[in-house]
Amino acid sequence: MSNTDFKQWFIENFQTFEKSLNGEKTEAFHRIRKDALSKFSSLNIPTLKDEEWKYTNISPVIKHTFNIIPPEADAVPEIIGKFLFDNLEHHLLVFINGEFRKDLSRLSELPNGVEVGSLSTAIKNNHPVLLKHFGKYAEDSNNLFTALNSAYTKDGAFILVPKGKIVEDPIHIIFLNIAGEEKFITQPRNLFIAEDNSQVTVIEHYASDSDGIYLSNTVTEIFVGENAIVDHIKLQEESLKSFHIGRMEVDQERNSNFSSHLISTGAEFSRNEFTTRFNGEGGESMLNGLFMISENQFFDAHTMIDHAMPRCNSHEHYKGILQDKARGVFNGKVMVRPDAQKTNAFQENNSILLSDDAVMNSKPQLEIFADDVKCSHGATVGKLDEEAKFYLKSRGIGEEAATAMLIHAFASDVIKTIKIEPLREYLEEIITKRFNQ
Amino acid sequence: MSTTETQKIEELANKEYKYGFVTEVEEDRLPKGLNEDIVRQISAKKEEPEWMTEWRLKAFRHWLTMEEPKWPNVKYPPIDYQDISYYSAPKKKPKYNSLDEVDPAIRETYNKLGIPLEEQMMLAGVAVDAVFDSVSVATTFKDKLKELGIIFCSMSEAIKEHPDLVKKYLGSVVPYTDNFYATLNSAVFSDGSFVYVPKGVRCPMELSTYFRINASETGQFERTLIVADEGAYVSYLEGCTAPMRDENQLHAAVVELVALDNATIKYSTVQNWYPGDKEGKGGIYNFVTKRGACRGVNSKISWTQVETGSAITWKYPSCILQGDNSIGEFYSVAVTNNYQQADTGTKMIHIGKNTKSTIVSKGISAGRSNNSYRGLVKITKKAENARNFSQCDSLLIGDKCGAHTFPYLEINNSTAQVEHEATTSKIGEDQIFYLNQRGISTEDAVNLIVNGYVKEVLAELPMEFAVEAQKLLSISLEGSVG
Numbered sequence: 013m014s015n016t017d018f019k020q021w022f023i024e025n026f027q028t029f030e031k032s033l034n035g036e037k038t039e040a041f042h043r044i045r046k047d048a049l050s051k052f053s054s055l056n057i058p059t060l061k062d063e064e065w066k067y068t069n070i071s072p073v074i075k076h077t078f079n080i081i082p083p084e085a086d087a088v089p090e091i092i093g094k095f096l097f098d099n100l101e102h103h104l105l106v107f108i109n110g111e112f113r114k115d116l117s118r119l120s121e122l123p124n125g126v127e128v129g130s131l132s133t134a135i136k137n138n139h140p141v142l143l144k145h146f147g148k149y150a151e152d153s154n155n156l157f158t159a160l161n162s163a164y165t166k167d168g169a170f171i172l173v174p175k176g177k178i179v180e181d182p183i184h185i186i187f188l189n190i191a192g193e194e195k196f197i198t199q200p201r202n203l204f205i206a207e208d209n210s211q212v213t214v215i216e217h218y219a220s221d222s223d224g225i226y227l228s229n230t231v232t233e234i235f236v237g238e239n240a241i242v243d244h245i246k247l248q249e250e251s252l253k254s255f256h257i258g259r260m261e262v263d264q265e266r267n268s269n270f271s272s273h274l275i276s277t278g279a280e281f282s283r284n285e286f287t288t289r290f291n292g293e294g295g296e297s298m299l300n301g302l303f304m305i306s307e308n309q310f311f312d313a314h315t316m317i318d319h320a321m322p323r324c325n326s327h328e329h330y331k332g333i334l335q336d337k338a339r340g341v342f343n344g345k346v347m348v349r350p351d352a353q354k355t356n357a358f359q360e361n362n363s364i365l366l367s368d369d370a371v372m373n374s375k376p377q378l379e380i381f382a383d384d385v386k387c388s389h390g391a392t393v394g395k396l397d398e399e400a401k402f403y404l405k406s407r408g409i410g411e412e413a414a415t416a417m418l419i420h421a422f423a424s425d426v427i428k429t430i431k432i433e434p435l436r437e438y439l440e441e442i443i444t445k446r447f448n449q
Numbered sequence: 450m451s452t453t454e455t456q457k458i459e460e461l462a463n464k465e466y467k468y469g470f471v472t473e474v475e476e477d478r479l480p481k482g483l484n485e486d487i488v489r490q491i492s493a494k495k496e497e498p499e500w501m502t503e504w505r506l507k508a509f510r511h512w513l514t515m516e517e518p519k520w521p522n523v524k525y526p527p528i529d530y531q532d533i534s535y536y537s538a539p540k541k542k543p544k545y546n547s548l549d550e551v552d553p554a555i556r557e558t559y560n561k562l563g564i565p566l567e568e569q570m571m572l573a574g575v576a577v578d579a580v581f582d583s584v585s586v587a588t589t590f591k592d593k594l595k596e597l598g599i600i601f602c603s604m605s606e607a608i609k610e611h612p613d614l615v616k617k618y619l620g621s622v623v624p625y626t627d628n629f630y631a632t633l634n635s636a637v638f639s640d641g642s643f644v645y646v647p648k649g650v651r652c653p654m655e656l657s658t659y660f661r662i663n664a665s666e667t668g669q670f671e672r673t674l675i676v677a678d679e680g681a682y683v684s685y686l687e688g689c690t691a692p693m694r695d696e697n698q699l700h701a702a703v704v705e706l707v708a709l710d711n712a713t714i715k716y717s718t719v720q721n722w723y724p725g726d727k728e729g730k731g732g733i734y735n736f737v738t739k740r741g742a743c744r745g746v747n748s749k750i751s752w753t754q755v756e757t758g759s760a761i762t763w764k765y766p767s768c769i770l771q772g773d774n775s776i777g778e779f780y781s782v783a784v785t786n787n788y789q790q791a792d793t794g795t796k797m798i799h800i801g802k803n804t805k806s807t808i809v810s811k812g813i814s815a816g817r818s819n820n821s822y823r824g825l826v827k828i829t830k831k832a833e834n835a836r837n838f839s840q841c842d843s844l845l846i847g848d849k850c851g852a853h854t855f856p857y858l859e860i861n862n863s864t865a866q867v868e869h870e871a872t873t874s875k876i877g878e879d880q881i882f883y884l885n886q887r888g889i890s891t892e893d894a895v896n897l898i899v900n901g902y903v904k905e906v907l908a909e910l911p912m913e914f915a916v917e918a919q920k921l922l923s924i925s926l927e928g929s930v931g
Contacts, residue, residue: 063520067859353848365863368830374858380873383845388872393860 018074022160023053025080029164032081040143041135048152048162055156067341067373068312073255073281078197078227080164082109085190092116095186095219095249100434102215103128105169105185110198112167123177131168131201141172141205149233149261155285157257161199161231168201168230173210175237182213182243182432191224191251199229204244208237208265214244215435218258220251220278228279232260236268238292243271243431250278252309259285264324266292273430274301274313274330275439277446281310288326289318290352299328302426302439304446306335316345317359319352322382326356331426332363333419334370341373346387348380355382359389364396364422396422416447479536485509488636491536495605495640498612508625508635515629521792522821522853523761525734528699535637535670594652599683600645601656604672607643614645618676622705622742622769630701631738634670638703641672646681646712655911657686671702677712679745684715686914698723700759702737710745710772715753717910719918722758729788729817732760739766743775743801751778752795753909755918760789765823767796770804770832777806780906784922785818785850794824794841794855799832799865808839811903814850821853828865835862841871844902846895896923 026049033042057074058065085108092106105128106116112130119128127134134142152159169185187200206212218228228250236242250256256279264270276282288297303311317326332340342361363372376389396418404414420443427439479490488509492502517528594601600611607615625635646652677683687704700722706714716739725732735758741750752766768777779795797806806826814820822841843852854871876898884894899922900907907915 350848363860365860365865368863370863372858372860374856374860374869376854376856376869376871378843378854378871378873379851380843380845380853381851383848383850383875385845386872386874388870389854390868390870391856391858392866392868393858394866395863 018057019053021077022080022163023049026163029080033166040138044147045163045165048147048159048165051152052156052159052163055154055159057156064314064343068283068310073227073257076195076225076227078195080197082111082196082198082226083192083194085109089116091190091221092186092188094221095188095217096184097432097434097438100184100432101181102184103179103181105129105183107167107169107185107187107200109189109196110167110187110200120181122179125174126177126179127170127172128183129170131170131203132166134170134203135165139170142170142203145203145205145233145235147233149235149263149289150231150259155259157229158231158259161201161229161259164199165201166199168203169216170202171204171212171214173206173212173240175207176209178211179213182215184215185217187216187218187228187230189218189220189222189224189226189228189250189254191220191222191226191254193224195225197227197229199231202230202232204232204234204242206234206236206240206242209239210237211241212243213432214242215247215432216245217247217249218256218278219247219249220254223251223253225253226251227255228257230256230258232258234260234262234270236262236264236270238265239267240265241269245273245430245432245435246275248274248276248278248282248284250282252278252280252307254279256282258283260287262288262297264288264290264292264295264297267294268292269296271298271429272300273426274299274303275426276301276303276311277305277442280308283312283314285314287316287318290321290324293321293323295321295324297324297326298429299326299330300426300429301330302332302423303330303340304333304423304443305338305340306446307337309338310340311338312341312343314343316347317357319346319348319355319357322352323354324352324356326358328359329426330361331422332361332372333366333422334363334372335366337367337369339371339373341375342391343375343377344389345377345379346389348378348382348385348387350381352382353384355385355387357385357387361391362422363393364419365393366395413448416444419443419447478534481534482531483509483533483535483637487535491637491639494536495608497605497608500612500616501608504620504625505636508632509637511626512629512632512636515632517629521763522819522823522855523763523790523792525761525790528734530633533699536639593654597650597653598647599650599652600643602643604638604641604643604674607674611643611645614676615643615674618674618705618707620705622707622740623703623738628738630736631703634672634701634703634738638670638672641674641702643673644675644683644685646677646683648678649680650678651681652683655684655686657688669698669700669702673702673704674707675705675714675716676707677709677714679710680712681709682713684717684911686717686719686911688719688721688914688917699734700736702739704737704739704766706741706750708741708743708745708748708750708775711747712745713749713751714741715751716741716766717914718752718754718756719910719914719921720754720756720758720762721921723760724758724787724789725760727787729760732789733758735759735762735764737764739764740769741767741777742769743772743777743804745775746772746801747774748772749776749778751780751909753780753906754782755906755910755914755921756781756783756791756793757921759791762789762791762793765794765796767798768806769798769800770806771800773801774803775801776804779806779808779810780909781810782813782903782906782918782922783810783820784813785815785820787816787818789816789818791819792821792823794822796825797827797837799826799828799835799837802831802833803835804832805836806838808837808841809905810839810841811906812841812843812852813846813899813902814843814852815846817849819851819853821855822871823855823857825857825859826867826869827859828862828867830861832862833864835865835867837865837867839869841869842902843871843873844899845873845875
């Protein structure tokens with residue numbers, strides 16, 4: 013499939029998609045889809061000449077023809093069980109191939125007024141909060157894949173935490189993709205609204221236990237109101253033959269606190285775009301990430317922290333472990349706008365190459381237009397410290413055990429900042445499975 | 450801040466460009482515009498051999514197919530390349546044997562700059578190949594260098610006298626197809642310096658050239674080529690100041706360095722061209738391609754630059770580390786004030802085994818200026834045990850300026866060790882308070898702090914330059930401090 017074919021495919025098949033919506037085609041919302049489609053058709057497919065795609069070649073993704081309607085699949089609860097965290101009290105939302113499954117989801121008692129459910133229900137009800145926030149943070153106008161997602165918006169997670177409410181247990185959202193022979197695209201669209209003084213923890217979990225070829229094109233918009241606290245974890249364990257393109261846009265109001273973790277191990281190709289914007293003073297933001305890739309996997313993280321207001325703090329730390337012929341890209345930008353005095357921003361990217369064929373491209377950037385700021389960034393790329401390894405070996409620890417130990421230590425910088433213990437254990441296990449053999 | 454301080458600062462901020470004046474010298478210049486004919490005429494005026502004319506024409510034809518790069522983080526009105534005169538030279542072109550024969554007006558210019566040739570000759574044995582606009586007018590210490598077999602002459606002379614060397618190395622580091630401005634330079638370059646240091650020779654003195662843009666509306670297209678043969682050592686200084694002008698002047702120079710086995714080249718620059726006035730009117734556009742190739746084993750190329758001038762600076766002195774164990778260094782201080790824009794940095798391409806590179810970049814932005822560091826560290830697959838350390842610090846003075854860091858790290862080998870760190874901050878109020886408390890005025894305190902901040906880089910400059918650079922820094926920053 014060539015570049016024009018890829019776009020043409022989605023433009024031509026839009027009618028098929030419209031039909032699949034059945035009665036859910038409410039007027040107000042469908043106009044948003046149509047606008048997005050026209051934006052999609054006017055945007056170009058990014059090439060290596062675009063600065064934001066300098067190291068990311070999209071052609072292995074767009075050469076496939078993806079069926080726009082994912083196949084119906086039934087997941088046995090055992091498969092879902094594989095992706096649950098032991099000993100964790102949580103609310104569970106399950107999506108199979110992009111569609112919400114009430115029968116598999118499990119919601120415990122929620123505080124009054126808190127809504128946790130599917131976006132399709134919110135669309136059906138013309139939910140006023142949905143119309144107020146949808147598409148306001150992740151704009152379609154400059155991003156082809158976001159425009160595609162908006163045009164084909166059907167389902168996803170919708171969370172509304174009203175003023176002053178606290179959701180104690182984490183909300184675990186599993187997007188399980190079950191692929192067979194047929195290639196398909198799934199485009200979950202999530203909207204999380206935490207109003208003033210509220211608090212919530214969300215785990216966005218993309219998973220597959222198959223090795224099918226499919227494209228996950230996801231968009232998540234998060235609104236963090238005044239003094240609200242949102243803890244977000246994105247866990248990406250897609251099929252090793254799949255493609256994952258994810259965008260997350262966060263809007264932070266005055267004195268809000270947002271922390272995020274991106275843990276990525278799956279997909280042959282994954283692109284993660286992530287922006288957080290301070291819309292009021294005194295905001296705090298933490299962006300941590302850990303990716304572990306091997307064989308022919310490609311991982312790309314594009315982050316942007318927009319200090320549009322004074323007195324905000326941000327802390328970003330991305331770490332990568334690359335094996336075999338894996339290729340990684342980190343592009344982190346910290347923007348401090350002219351009035352954003354008293355900004356504190358820290359950004360770091362460390363990568364470990366475990367093989368000679370692995371490639372890492374790192375681009376940490378600072379753009380600063382205010383003078384009373386403290387901003388710094390650092391980046392390192394290298395192999396495991398030989399001296400540290402020697403130290404361990406001289407104490408009778410074997411080569412492999414020493415390597416695994418150092419990798420655990422390397423990854424722990426990111427993992428230890430996750431507040432949910434069962435999730436930390438789940439991640440430690442993933443690392444153990446990968447490196448302790 | 451007290452009112453008296455504010456007044457003082459305003460007073461200093463209003464200081465005019467100290468080195469602004471125009472020398473009246475009879476000129477020989479070509480009409481505005483650029484076409485094959487002009488390229489041929491330039492070549493003919495310089496009495497160049499056929500192969501050189503052909504090379505220029507090849508470059509020109511390629512240039513026509515190219516587009517001006519848009520990616521730098523700088524903004525300027527479009528340049529009309531047909532509205533520039535591509536050649537200007539003092540009219541009479543006699544060969545000088547002694548300094549006395551040099552046009553008195555030109556010599557007066559140098560005197561005004563505070564770098565009289567006589568003094569320069571005496572100053573620690575510096576040989577000056579003074580480039581006045583586009584043609585070399587005075588060359589000193591040539592005989593002394595000749596004894597050692599060192600060739601230090603103007604590029605046009607080298608084309609005539611040493612065609613084999615020029616043919617072999619010209620365009621070998623920066624090919625004529627390289628980039629928009631380098632290609633333009635290849636087509637129309639007027640003159641420049643050529644240095645060849647033969648096997649095993651250590652050049653006993655610092656070689657230097659004073660570039661000066663004098664005629665208004667004449668883009669200067671300098672071409673410098675320095676070759677250090679096996680085991681040779683050479684240190685080259687480039688410094689410049691330019692007279693005040695309103696029109697934007699284009700400067701697209703190319704510098705090529707070649708270091709063979711065990712050779713070392715040290716290239717230092719102090720750049721203080723007219724930066725435009727306080728409103729950002731006028732000023733030089735400085736679009737330069739500088740690149741060095743460490744061809745041989747254990748070779749070393751070191752770039753040191755102090756950039757305080759130009760309305761727009763757009764340059765990335767680079768090192769291609771081909772030879773095993775070769776070393777690349779880049780030390781830079783870039784100061785921008787008022788409406789100046791700088792997008793500068795380096796590229797370190799590691800190809801050979803055990804190659805090392807160090808990058809120390811210190812940016813200072815004041816006024817409404819923008820200062821970007823853009824650097825690439827590339828470790829290719831075969832570059833075993835490559836090592837890089839980069840440090841990029843930015844200092845912001847005032848809240849209207851910007852400091853940006855765009856490092857690119859491309860690592861294709863697991864044995865590489867690459868580190869990059871950058872910080873951005875303003876001068877600490879506590880630091881100034883500490884110095885005020887000890888009776889040092891705010892202005893002096895800032896100078897002291899800035900000098901401490903850039904010390905690491907200035908220490909790399911040869912003595913004479915370090916002094917000049919320090920002066921430049923304080924002039925550039927005067928009045929910007931609040």
